[in-house]
Amino acid sequence: ETVLTQSPATLSLAPGERATLSCRASQSVDSYLTWYQQKPGQAPRLLIYDASNRATGIPARFSGSGSGTDFTLTISSLEPEDFAVYYCQQRTDWPRTFGQGTKLEI
Amino acid sequence: EVQLLESGGGFVQPGGSLRVSCAASGFTFSDYGMGWVRQAPGKGLEWVSTISYSGTSTYYADSVKGRFTISRDNSKNMLFLQMNRLRAEDTAAYYCAKSRGGDFDHWGQGTLVTVSP
Numbered sequence: 001e002t003v004l005t006q007s008p009a010t011l012s013l014a015p016g017e018r019a020t021l022s023c024r025a026s027q028s029v030d031s032y033l034t035w036y037q038q039k040p041g042q043a044p045r046l047l048i049y050d051a052s053n054r055a056t057g058i059p060a061r062f063s064g065s066g067s068g069t070d071f072t073l074t075i076s077s078l079e080p081e082d083f084a085v086y087y088c089q090q091r092t093d094w095p096r097t098f099g100q101g102t103k104l105e106i
Numbered sequence: 107e108v109q110l111l112e113s114g115g116g117f118v119q120p121g122g123s124l125r126v127s128c129a130a131s132g133f134t135f136s137d138y139g140m141g142w143v144r145q146a147p148g149k150g151l152e153w154v155s156t157i158s159y160s161g162t163s164t165y166y167a168d169s170v171k172g173r174f175t176i177s178r179d180n181s182k183n184m185l186f187l188q189m190n191r192l193r194a195e196d197t198a199a200y201y202c203a204k205s206r207g208g209d210f211d212h213w214g215q216g217t218l219v220t221v222s223p
Contacts, residue, residue, distance in 0.1 A: 034209035036151075043201055043213035044143075044151065055211065087151050091208025095167050096141075096153040 002027055002090050006099035014106065019075040021102045023088035028068045032092045035064055035073045038101075039084045047086075048073060078104075108132040108212040110202045115217030122192050126217050128185040128202030136160075136180040139205035142187050144198035145216070152198075155187065156205060170196075192221045 003026040013019055023033065035048040046055040048064035051071060061076045075082055083106055088099040114126040128140070141156040155176040156165045164176050175188040185202055197220050203210035 032208065038151075043215055044210075045213070046206070046209070046211045049206065049209055049211075089151075089153075089209055094165050096156070096208065098151040098153065101150045 001095060002029060002093055002097050004088050004090060004097055004099035006086075006088060006102045008102060009100070010103045010105060012105050013078055015078050015080055017078050019073075019078055019082070019104055021073040021086055021104070023066075023071040023073070023099050025069045025071075025090060029090040029092040031067045032090055033064075033066065033071045034089045034091065036087045036089065037082075037084050038087065044087065075104075080106075108204060110204065110212060110214035112200065112202050112214045112217035115200065115219045117220045117222065118192055119223060120193060120221055122221075123188070123190045124192065124219060125186060125188045126200050126219065127187075128214055130183045130185065130202075130204070133204065135178075135183040139207075140178060140185045141203050141205050141210060142176065142185075143201045143203055143210065143213075144196075145201070146195075146198045149198075154200070157185070189219070192219075194221050197221045 005024045007022045031051040033051045036044040037047050038044045052064045063074045065072050085101045085103050087101050109131045111129045118124045139158050142154040157176045161178050173191045177186045199216035199218050201216045202214040204212040
């Protein structure tokens with residue numbers, strides 16, 4: 001099983017600042033790494049797929065990078081609506097696994 | 107517009123059974139794999155199961171293997187999760203999600219399953 005470890009667990013920033021979230025895999029997942037955003041009381045929302053591709057309708061301030069075992073989600077300038085929990089997920093092997101999440105808070 | 111609407115959640119005693127359903131619309135259901143992802147209260151996301159577009163291939167998390175069965179009815183655009191021998195640790199919101207090739211590009215709003223005496 002591929003274990004995904006996200007860091008930090010909580011990230012405290014202010015609107016306008018840059019956010020950098022990390023996801024590390026216990027073995028290579030090539031570029032098959034996905035990022036989701038989840039706000040309280042809502043379903044997750046696809047942000048980034050295959051490490052660096054923004055999903056439809058996702059603002060350009062969201063970007064993803066990495067390959068193999070180390071991945072980064074960057075939000076270039078935080079908007080108030082970006083404060084949420086972010087999860088990574090790998091689709092290389094079974095079982096599909098998620099990271100434990102990073103809570104981005106003000 | 108893709109819509110996924112779960113139903114069938116509720117309270118069940120340990121050892122009991124429940125079937126949750128997902129009604130899909132806004133896309134050609136029979137062309138896509140589908141999955142279930144759950145989230146225990148206050149916890150993170152856990153993949154539960156995935157089914158191929160045709161229904162011939164199914165995959166399960168170890169935590170539910172042998173107890174849960176995923177299925178689909180392509181003629182009715184419906185996805186199902188039959189849950190047997192339920193345990194307290196199965197308490198969660200269960201999300202139906204459309205697969206994009208292993209990850210999930212659209213999600214329902216979830217249905218809550220509570221396993222309690």
